[in-house]
Amino acid sequence: MRSYEEFCALARSLDLVGGRWTLLIVRELVLRGPSRYTDLRQGLPGITSNLLADRLRELESAGVVSRREAPPPIATTLYELTPRGEQLRPVLEDLIRWGMPLMIEPVAEAAVQSNWLAWAIELMISDREPDAAPITIELRTGDQPIVVEAREGAVHARAGVAEEPEATLTGEAQPILGVLLGLIDLGQAEAVGVECTGDMSAVARLRPGLEQAALLG
């Protein structure tokens, strides 16, 4: 990336992390922790090998990423975020929240990974009944299932399987998000191709918070 050559904090940030793929590389490192080159590649469908190598060098010299030689039996190079790189997390979170309304409009040929969805869900969904008993629901979509847990007012989502979920939603990621975001009525879920099992009142507890709803218009 050529510099904007402005003495402006925004422009200086974009000089470092505004290049194509750069923030998506940071996303992968946030989600996966220390990662091998090959794992990053796999989490960035469409990136070319040379560009990933270029970007990792740039990020390293910008102090955002560090590289570390893992000892045997791993015996490979691991890339990880520096503390400075970790501080990009709020930027990513704001962009994810801002981008959420775009997840409703369909996009052609889009790759889906469940850990991307899990992060977005965790940022957008609140528990309407913080004092009720904890619940777990499982979303069967993307490249692997997603567990959403609500307990004591906090909602956590991650790729993985649930032990005994109160409910499961199965289908395409898009309508499932529509249901969770409250843009598709629970009663309409089956009609848009979301297969529902278990206690749907558990799903009804999970809804966007006030600020998130504002973004969804």
Added chain:
Amino acid sequence: MRSYEEFCALARSLDLVGGRWTLLIVRELVLRGPSRYTDLRQGLPGITSNLLADRLRELESAGVVSRREAPPPIATTLYELTPRGEQLRPVLEDLIRWGMPLMIEPVAEAAVQSNWLAWAIELMISDREPDAAPITIELRTGDQPIVVEAREGAVHARAGVAEEPEATLTGEAQPILGVLLGLIDLGQAEAVGVECTGDMSAVARLRPGLEQAALLG
């Protein structure tokens, strides 16, 4: 910008606002409000006319910017952020905060505009003595002076002239920021080329808050 073709809120955001110059155009619209094409150009040194026109079209079709024909006597086209565009503000603010440490390291040939600096200062500086009487300081740097006001715990900064400032700092933007951020001791200010007048204890009241200091390492 070619789409990343990922079903990921971050990637979808970057599809719309991740292109070169795009977030800087949004910055200008946040700082200036509804603006003419020529004003935007002037606030974006180095952008070429065709690219600005392209980006404005893209942002318009993305629902971030709207264009409006102003009635006489202005009789020109005004560009402004839509509510959806306004919601990018947190993204910009996080990027400004993250980029602040980069303002200390010098960059060659950088353009400076005082309204960029004012926004950054407002985001990074707190009033250590919220209960004390209001103070105003003036920074003479950039393309015009900057007024920084602290009253009732809130700090506001804007391009403009102060009526009767308690203190003024005059010089290059970089060392002035260094002083305000507490990275250069007040006693060293003159030594790094910052001319100080008035009551320097007023300047000493203004310092990064806790979270901001964390970013500055």
Added chain:
DNA sequence: CAGCATCCGCTTTGATACTG
């Protein structure tokens, strides 16, 4: 096989000039 580097063609951006 992991971790790149190289080559090539296409697309995006930059520089400059020009127009209603």
Added chain:
DNA sequence: CAGTATCAAAGCGGATGCTG
């Protein structure tokens, strides 16, 4: 003032090849 047109340079995508 608010753009469009043209052309050159840089960035990027796709394929392939190299090296431990």
